Amino acid sequence: MKKSDTNNPRTGGKKDTANEVEGHFSTRTGRWVLFATVLASSMAFINQSTLNVALPALQSAxxxxxxxxxxxxNGYNLMIASFLLVGGTLGDRFGRKKILCAGIVVFTAASLACGLSFTTAFLIGARVVQGIGGALMVPGSLAIITATFPPDRRGRAIGTWSAATTITTVAGPLIGGVLAEKGLWRFVFFINVPIAIAALAALILHVPESIGEGASQKIDFTGAGLATLSLVGIAFGFTSAPEYGFSDPRVLFSLIAGGVLLAAFVFVEKKSSHPMLSLAIFRSRSFSGANLLTFFLYGALAAYSLFLSLNIIQIQGYRETLAGAVFIPFVLLLAGMSRWSGKLVDKRGPRIPLVAGPSIVGAGFLITGFAGLTGGPADYWTTFLPGIVVFGVGMGLTVAPLTTTVMSSVTEKLAGTASGINNAASRVAGVLAIAIMGSIALISFNNSALDRISDMELPSGVRYELEKEVSKFGDAGVPESVPAEFFSEIDRSLKYAFVDTFRLLMYICAAMAWISAGLAALLVKPRPRPG
Structure with missing residues (x-):
């Protein structure tokens, strides 16, 4: 038997256990790798899925x-999008397990701060720190899996990871709904603590360290800073536009500055000897295609998840507990299909599922948009369920093949960077989608609501109070000062204004999904190879 190299500088004088377990999907270490990475990833997934359901309660509180x-x-999404690439590079250089553990610690501490927030400003600040922790945490999971399992078994491993993280995520909306309904929305953040403890224990005790050979010895903090400032500028501009107007100097300056800084970021990355975003990695058509697909599809997904949650709770009148259960069919379909679609990639390649999946997702968005103002949960089976089922089938065909394509298009030493880029693409897409589509939503809702009440003969003071209420978007209610004879009509007007806005957003989401399918058809190769 060959002795391990106890002087190997990559392992700090320890056995390179990752090499020993490589290819052995069923070994004890392989199972611990999947267990630990599933827990770590689930923290980020549960964080968002739980929060979406609890947002209405949080907004009211x-x-x-x-x-x-x-x-x-977006406070969270901005940081995780900006620093994911740094997180992947740090993992490649210093050790993926070390950086993953550090990210879990920061993420958990910020989660505690979020749960203790008593003002919106403090919560947004804590979410920013949480995003930094997430940026260190998210890339490491897939990079560790890629370093452990060989290409011929990687699809099955990633499919298992996708299915398992989805199963854990199904608890998110359910738990979030129960907690929000009981007035315990703060525990949406506190539930990260026990998951973090279990993940850290598994990582420290059972998961081997791995480092990307040839990883850069310098960290591109200049690039990270430019990326952060550019996204902040663009997001602030679009998010503030409904309140100030696009002609406002603050909005114009933010959008222009964000665009200039984005161009500066690309220039710096092109010239840097240690870029955060290595443009050379995009020479792979499949890698580029997979990330463009991710950008459009996951941007639509971010908007869909947020606005559907607000719709069913604030407009359709679902209790938070029921709202959490609304997404169960989608999650079960995704969980049930992910491992199968991972095996499909191993046998047939990723192009077909990456064209078919997003096409079906787009149909699901379109069907969801057809639902108008319903009679509440009793109408769920004929209004929202069909679109959610179609959406779930499409994502079940897409998630594992997409992830496998990204990780199989680069060499193992760039696994952390590739994972960071793909995650960053989805997060940047989420930031921009929520900022841009959020701007569209606020403007559309404001115009529709005020147009619907414009013909009502209301006192000027009452009309002013209504205009203030409209700024609350889905949480807008009828002020107590409104005369009784107008109460029901104004309430219906506010709800129909939201439904009109939601339908517009679903049409945009469908278009984005179909664009992603077209990009997969054009760019993803039948059998991606590293390069």
Missing amino acids: LGASGSELLWII
Whole structure:
């Protein structure tokens, strides 16, 4: 038997256990790798799925406006999108397990701060820190799996990871709904603590360290700073536009500055000897195609998840517990199909599922948009369920093949960077989708609501109070000062204004999904190879 190299500098004088277990999907270490990475990834997935259901309760408790609600989401997404690439590079250089553990610690500490928030501003600040922890945490999971399992078994391993993380995520909306309905929305953040403890224990005790050979010795903090500032500028511009107008100097300056800084980021990355975003990695058509697909599809997914949750709770009148259960068919379909679609990639390649999947997802968005103002949960089976089922089938065909394509298009030493880029693509897409589509939503809702009440003969003071309420978006209610004879009509007007806005957003989401399918057909090769 060959002795391990105890002087190997890549392992700090320890056995390179990752090499020993490589290819052995059923070994004890392989199972621990999947267990630990599933727990770590689930923290991020549960965080978002749980929060979406709890947002209405959180908004009411803190008195957040529609714009502030968007920042509670995007404060986290901005940081994770900006620093994911740094997180992947740090993992390749210093050790994926070390960086993953550090990310879990930061993420969990920020989760505690989120749960203790008593103002919207403090919560947004804590979410920013949480995003930094997530940026260190998210890339490591897939990079560790890629370093452990060989290409011929990687699809099955990633499919198992996808299915398992989805199964854990199904608890998110259910738990979030129960907690929000009981007035315990703060525990949406506190539930990360026990998961973090279990993940850290598994990582420290059972998961081998792995480092990307040839990883850069320098970290591109300049690139990370430019990426962050550019996204902040663009997001602030679009999120503030409904309140100030696109002609406002603050909005114009933010959008222009964001665009200039984005161009500067690309220039710096092109010239840097240690870029955060290595443009050379995009020479792979399949890698480029997979990330473009991710950008459009996951941007649509971010908007869909947020606005559907607000719709069914604030407009359709679902209790939070029932709202959490609305997504169960989607999650079960995704969980049930992910491992199968991973095996399909191993046998047939990724192009077919990456064209068919997003096409079906787009149909699901379109069907969901057809639902108008319903009679509540009793109408769920004929209004929202059909679109959610179609959406689930499409995502079940897409998730594992997409992830496998990304990780199989690069060499193992770039696994952390590739994972970071793909995750960053989805997060950047989410930031921009929520900012841009959030801006469209706020403007559309404001115009539709005020247009519907414009013909009502209301006192000027009452009309002013209504205009203030409209800024709350889905949480807008009829002020107590409204005369009784107008109450029902105004309530219906506000709800129909939201439904009109939601339908417009679903049409946009469908178009984005179909664009992603077209990109897969054009760019993804039948059998991606590293390069």
